[in-house]
Each structure stands twice: as C-alpha cells, then as structure tokens.
Amino acid sequence: MTETMIAVIGGSGIYDIDGLDDATWTTVETPWGAPSDQILTGRLDGVKMAFLPRHGRGHVHAPTDVPYRANIDALKRLGATDVISVSACGSFREEMAPGDFVVVDQFIDRTFAREKSFFSSGCVAHVALAHPTCPRLSDAVEDAARAAHINVHRGGTYLAMEGPQFSTLAESKMYREQWGADVIGMTNMPEAKLAREAELCYASVAMVTDYDSWHPDHGEVDVTAVIATLKGNSEKGRTLIKGLPARLGSTRAPCPHGCDRALEYAIMTAKEKRDPALLAKLDAVAGRVL
C-alpha cells in the first residue's frame, strides 16, 4: 500500500484552496525549471494534499507558457499519487451549460508551442494514451461532484487549443460539428500526457463557463463572461475538492487501470545507449523503472 497524496491543479479562478490542516506554501525545484508557483501542502480529513495554481497566484502564466513539465515533476517529487485538474472551459453542447462540470475522459491536442514529453533522444519512451484519464479517480471526482449537488456530466472530449485568443467561429463550428469535441480549453494538454509519463493517475474536471462562439442564442465568448461564470463555479470546485479525501482514502492499492505502471514497457532506448544527463533529469518521473 502506498500513502495517497491528492494533488489538485487549479485553473483560471482557483488560485488556492482552504481548509487544509498544516497548510504550507512550499518551493519545489525541478530539473525542468520552476513550477507555476509554490505548492500548497497540508492534510484534508487526514489525507495528504497538494495544490498548485496552474497560472500562478495572480494569473501570471499564459496557457502556452505554463511550465507543464516542471509542474508534473514537482508534484511527483512531492509524493503525489493522484492529480486532479480543475479548469475553465467553453462548451460545444447545449446540454453542457455554463455552471455545469464535465468529467472529461478524452482529449484532442491542437496545441503546438509546448514541450510535451519528459523523454527525448537519449531516453526514448512511448506511453499508451488511448485512455488518458484514470476511471477510478474520475469516479471519485464524479461522486464528489454529485454529493455537492453540482450538475455533472461524466465523459466528454476536451479540445486543447494553443490560445491565447479564443477560437474563430469557423474553428468553433468545426470542433463541434466535424470533430465531435464537447468542451474546449487551453491547458489540459500536454498536462495529461505528462501525468501519464510520470505514472500519475489523472482526472480532469472542466467547469463550463461559456458556449464558445458557435451558439446562435449566446454571444461570442469573452473574458468578462468567463469570469462572471467562474465566480460561481470556483466555489463549487472548492466544495468538490473537499469531498475527495473521504472517497480516495489515505492509502491506495496499485491503480486497477495501470496508470502507476505506464512506463513498465515504454522505454525503447537500450540501457547502454541512454544519456546520463537526461536520466538524471528523469529521477522523479521515471526513477522507478530506470
């Protein structure tokens, strides 16, 4: 049995969480640079917790510049076992209305200006990503959301765009009608890919703030609309987080879906051909298998 540490990555509108015992903001250094901010650690109902504001306190990092690798490495280094991403998103579905939460289970990655892997020449690895989120962790998130009386949708495809501008109307319609995406945001990729490489269970709860630009009865999305909805959503997000420790427990068995063993057969580079400098950087992320 491993001790659980629930890590929450808070998105737009969520820059801290309250109610932690022994709450301390901790500086974590990583071989991939500095994370978005210090990490808030403590305990909730006796369970270890970590909280990292994705954009930093004061919203300083643009979606393109969020240090995704440092964030995931820092959480792994601290001992995180489960990562819950909380994000604002636009909706492509009438029934996924502003104020609703979507427990995302698939992604379309349209980002192009970000470092997307811990691995590269010198230590090549290919993890499976057909199922990028952890069903066990997603169950806990869904259950906590229902208990908090949040209107929650289980399953949905999140289109990750580069931003920072919102989509054009043509893009919005294409993502919705041709590509079958359900929600859109700018941050869950490469975060989910990196969590898988770091053998962390990852679940994503997307808080709907707007209908992007496609909806004939709603105006096009702008930050004012997003922030207005976020004001209500972020409080619901905090309530959901408080329900997680009781559902996940203070110790955990191996993930039944294998998230914590994702690297078992993923590394291709022969032992004698691996780059020692890269291996040193991979100590936290891949130390288990190196």
Ligand SMILES: CSC[C@H]1O[C@H](OP(=O)(O)O)[C@H](O)[C@@H]1O
């Ligand atoms: C404030 S609107 C656009 C911004 O909000 C979302 O951030 P996050 O995913 O961290 O909640 C979206 O992805 C954009 O970065």
Ligand SMILES: Nc1ncnc2[nH]cnc12
């Ligand atoms: N419509 C939208 N597109 C991209 N990111 C978002 N975050 C919140 N709403 C969004």
